[in-house]
Amino acid sequence: MAVDGGPTVDKSLPILPVELLDHIIEIALGVHGSTKLLAAIALTSPRFRSMAFRHYFRHVILSDSAKGMSWQRFFRVLRSLEERTGEECFVWVRSLRAASQTLIPALKSHPIAPSHSESLAVLSTHLQELSIDLDSEGFVTQHPFLQLLCRHLLPHNTFHKLTMLTLTSLPRIDIPLLRLIAGSFPLLVDLYLSSTERLDFHCWHCYEESLGLTIHSPVPDMFSDSRAMAVIFAKVLKPLTHLTYLHLGFYLSDEMLTLIHAVHGQREGGIPFGPEECILCDKASTTVQLRELAAGLELAQYLKALRTVGFSSFFDHTPCAQTGDRRNPDTTVHILRENGRIRVRRSPWHDGGI
Template structure:
């Protein structure tokens, strides 16, 4: 009726320009409900916090994430990334299994670039040397390699084979640890500097071989056999004095323009000191102990060795402008006031039980760049 009435009076009602526009919202059953999915980014963070890290045992680490990985595809991908971020390879079979698993994932997900997920790797040389070409796919940030199965005659060739296949990690590796190596010399440090120029922390150690051997057998005879198979004290046989050693090492490390921390596991005391210690201790003690627990050695050689350590630290740091901390293995762990590092109970327990060495650490401090001793401690 209204439309008819309007048609009789006017063709169309005029609308005021100032009239408000009405918006009608109609309820509909088809509106989608809010998603119940937990954000993947947050799930990644939670998984990173709760999933255990069994870095010392890759097999145990894999078992720990197995149930988590069965929940869904998303959980499986998160578990996979969590598992790969840090690995400790126990043997070649473990290395083969990891490579096969990652290769299968890469085949199913061509764009994933799964090999780059591995950021931290710890392994001994024998576990990876036969299939070392696989290392080419990795872009590591931290690498730890144990050379306890290498000898003086195989060390260099092994390093060449391994490092030549780690070129993809040359621009990403910031921390390198080479432990239980038979020898530290200029050629090894030069090879490291050339292969990994972006290192910030470098640790290379020989002296761990001595403490490991002493824990297996504490007699002097077996211990002397280990001494002959490693260059634990390069002075004076390899380098006639500490100044030549420091100059050679500093020059070899010069390409490491970002290096802030250097740990060298060698003794700067003369090589004969350990044999002199054996000579005056072997009469009374059958079990091998070290000059660190010998008052005769401490009084005779302690101050001279400490002066060598300070001198070598200053010489090397003069060639590495970024270096802020340097560590050496040492037999003499007395602090500047003359007291042995550690408390009385620790010293009593370490004395005469088995061979031990220590570590002295110097840190650059002060406006004039002076080196200050920051830590003295005896290490088992």
């Protein structure tokens, strides 16, 4: 008991290391990531508050429902925390997921609020994972948006820590896109690019219209065959020496397959359905699967760290891993490097190449 009758601290009690406390808070917020728990931890002490906010803002998802207001709110919250704590709060973010239209306010130059782009640059210095949905972009705006993103960030030596990049609902996956990525994000381990989310199977008219707004099948119009496509793409991506997981979200079936399916599918009437449920289209499955394996083999020969390569496919009949919000079925080609040889197949390799 203290002399003045006040409470005392029993010095015989063990004191938990700061690292352990930090890990406990990380687990608690990961399991029960509610604002009530965040508030309770933050009110404990300044140190606890700093640790809690750092973990809470580690993974950020900005909704696009408010047409750009999500970034504005996020910006105001972190700026307010910076003023209160004196810390640089934007560096807490390690994973950012947003729609392209949500990031526009942070990318466009504005003389009244230049701090938005500055804050995005600071945020990206420690960013490890970036996911952007480009559903609101078209053939004309896709590349300018991505160039704008890089122009705002790369002068600040940012994205050098980025290891995972996901771009979904792309109007097209082409050489300029791959060249921009390869020159901007040298440490990428996981690259996921996809266009096929844009295809709309809810009605036949919507289906045909969405086919014209997306480069969904680059063979044979853009490339003569899947091997030629793979060689060109691999050469462009060769600077990504750490690239281990690659997904190219387009179909390696002929472009005409989707158009022909729309014709005979409508004749059958009923609820619209994709080629993956069509008996007539399934005749092309063997050819397409061989193309996927051939493309995977060519990519593996140039990209030395590559372990898997995926494609969107109408004919994926193998069990696949969970893909989160990635809606379309994927084919994954698994790569084995052994005794100077490269082998590929559609199911995972186990020890000993079995």
